[in-house]
Amino acid sequence: MVSLRILLAAIPITALSLAVPLVNRVEPRILGLPFVLAWIVAWVLLTPAFVWSIGRVERRW
């Protein structure tokens, strides 16, 4: 299960760092936010779900 944990950790980190240059634009605006900012905020909100999933995979909770 090592690979699944690492994958679950790598997804949000990549989305917030390496992927940002690919979504670096204003349109389409989401809830009024420029797309790149909406992308970052969405991933900040999703990250707890990913961390929770890692904990489930490791049977920590």
Next chain:
Amino acid sequence: MNPAIVALTIVGVLIVGTIGLALFGVRRIKMDPQQYIVGGRSFGTLFLWVLLAGEIYTSFTFLGMAGWAYGMGAPAYYILAYGTCAYVIGYFLLPAIWRVGKERSLLTGPDFLADRYSSRALGVMAALVQFVIVVPYVTLQLSGLQLLLRLAGYGTFDATIAVCIAFVLVAFFVFSAGLRGTAWASIVKDTLVLGAVIFAGVAIPRQFFGSPARLIDQVLRVHPHMLTLLPGTATHGTVWYVSTVLLTAIGFYMGPHSMSAIYSARSENTLRRNAMLLPLYQLVILLVFFAGLSALLIVPGLRGPAVDQSFLLVVQRYYPPWVMGFVAGAGSLAALIPASALLLGAASIFSKNVLGTFGIATSDAGRIAATRILVVIVALLALWFWLEEQRTIVELLLIYYNGITQFMPAVVAAFLWPRANAWGVVAGILAGLALVIVFAITNLSLWGVNSGFVALLANALVLVTVSASTPRRVRVV
């Protein structure tokens, strides 16, 4: 009534009240070094969450983020991203650090390195370097504090003396209350900061523009390229963004104050739950971003270090003095409470890893006494640095991060690569720090990459090369 008196009275009451409450919270605690430095390793999820949030969300978050939103726009997004990445890394790293600390009764970051690499010299070296690196981070808080007090004083007085008084107050607070006192004070501080930030990030945009979306419409009309990053290798472009997020996410937990916070956890799962919950706090930063953008439209024209004032200037000009007092009071606590944690962290590593190694102050009572005296010494040192060398908030943070991140390869290698030894670790850290200093002096730009990131790669490379070409470390288990 004079607005300066109203605002400053509120600031004073908030600071003194918070410290009083924290001292009340720890009144029955008996102090030994475990209790004083790492809170007796007993903090539960919520208390630790508050302590971590209290240490992480400082006057940099409060003023620096708004200042960057105001002065640069999109590059400020990195602040939202790096903490979040750091928490994911922390899910794996923190429980591992905690477990070693518990088994081997470690109190500090340099303890960890000295223990894992069986080298007391490494512990001394790490402690001395970290001690020096922490000073600019404390200085950053002082710059923020001065700004807040000057604005709350409506320009009627020079805030330098007020800063010194507030700071000495905090030094004596840590002196008596230790890490648990900081955690208690963080509860009040976080509540106040949350209130101030919601006001600044929701109420200001609503009142002046109708909604955050309208605010962004207006910003795009005036500054069409401000809310996206510049492409590629430009200054603060996309390459810079990626390398800075990775660098600061990696360096996030390496500060002496963070290591104490990790060790203060009750269990491994306490740390894992915190890794899950802390990203939610990042949303506060989004509100600060809105506040900074609002200020850009309402009070345009600030340049250089003055951008750090951004939304505070709006509050000062358009809101009654009591609002200014609350916002400045919350901001002052956001400078002073993290400063208290930093002072304690720096003092702990010096008393434990430098004095302790040379056989000075090794009894429990002696160690607490030494740590307390050192708290005051670090405080005076930071004050002196601040009076000598006034820089902007962001510059100071970057000095700190570039330096402190150089300890990460050593910590990671301790878990992942049994072949790593003290020689490799020392050589790597020195190489990384040397590069950081060279880059800082020459102002060299490498295709837009954050220079600390380049230094980090060099550090890791040296660690591997030197470790592989010197004898294996002897493992004490």
